[in-house]
Amino acid sequence: MATEIKFEQVNYWYQAGTPFAVQALKNIDLHITPGSFTAVVGQTGSGKSTMIQHLNALLKPSSGTVTIGDQVITNETNNKHLKPLRKKVGMVFQFPENQLFEETVLKDIAFGPQNFGVSEADATALAKRMAAEVGLDESLLSRSPFDLSGGQMRRVAIAGVLALEPEVLVLDEPTAGLDPRGRLEIMQLVTQLRDEQGLTIVLITHQMDDVANYADHVLVMGHGELIKQGSPREIFSDPKWLEAHQLGLPSATKFAYELQQAGFRFDTMPLTVDELADELAPQLQKGANSHE
Template structure:
């Protein structure tokens, strides 16, 4: 499902003494099957923008086009349910939303709420628990008897059971240790590749942007400051420093080496790319001295 914002503005409590404009003239396009990262400091408008992606909020002016649906200030809540099925949101600490007595019932709750039969919802629960890296033995357990990481996987399985076309990840690895964070991000990347899901990742972890995203949007005070391929944006080191935004750890190290005279064929974004570039440099130096 393609997503497009056209001159979108959003104001909380318009025409009141508490009026606060949060989004300013947002124009962006997120193609189907893409992996887009949205970064920006607290207060940049990220959460408000996210809530436009399944019409939880509607623009004060402009329009949001979600697949074949157009959302404008005049759009009513009528018939938005099918749209919200297509866009799944994984909020920070999604495990806090678990409430059913078994894992199977929790995963099946969403589909049943959208009219799916008991039999089909049960099938979806069994399929999705496997997708998130847990086996069928978890289905009859209480979600509250699981570890924090397992509870988070169950909550994500519940989102996936809705069979969305787009998954929005709002700081999905908050509170996880490095191993758990990598497992979680790898899982989402497999879903993106194997299931063709569009992923929209909101994060402050630039290593994750470099490792997984093919497009990047930088928000500041409700405006898009830059957008493009992560390599293009991370190459503007001075601008990122000025905006107090980080770069991936491998890129940071590469810039230090460049200050020492090391040259790269392309700016490394990940540890693997950095290793490949350094290996190529070493081989080049060896050839010169043969």
């Protein structure tokens, strides 16, 4: 799978050409490589959701071009030509369980493929496979999706998107409203899907720990512009810049900066709990030895 994503000078206005026109995206240039895990961060209203809706042409650019694989989308692109793209780029919206509607879990997961012309028998087989892929027990398939826990309902919604066999999986705050364990399970699932199926992952999140633990590239949006991009280490290397843009630090990095004020030294600022432990262990051991 090799679906490359490019935005070139993308602008988008809501209610374009009316007195109420609002520019939501301004001159966006970006490149998402196949198989990468890209996190999109920024304050509410920064343009994150508008930007990701261009990834499967729910929105088309007012000007500029969006290229996904071999498909180039402009303001002139005919909607008739977009159906294959919606199969290639799977979109999981925030609180996706609100989009469940079938009487059983199995029918809900099979709905998408049938909508794209897959036979009922093949769609059912595919739905069973994707349910197993996201860790849903077979005993749940005949139940109503509304009888499940929040985390299970979210897995059903993700399985329904995976049943379209996309090459890119776009997730808008996939852990919103879940407890810490549910959040961890969903993020581990997303990582597993990327590793096993070679999916390109695009994740909108406010959880900086998830950015540090899982992403390899970060896009920072602000007031409709792409204001910074880079690896998590590059993005989190400047706490003052993050604070100025009302963005947080991963908890391990925040703790490390506080320890630095107390005299601890870090060769590299840790992003994760494991990195923090590795940096602290020799310093704590040295301190213990000096007191013997």
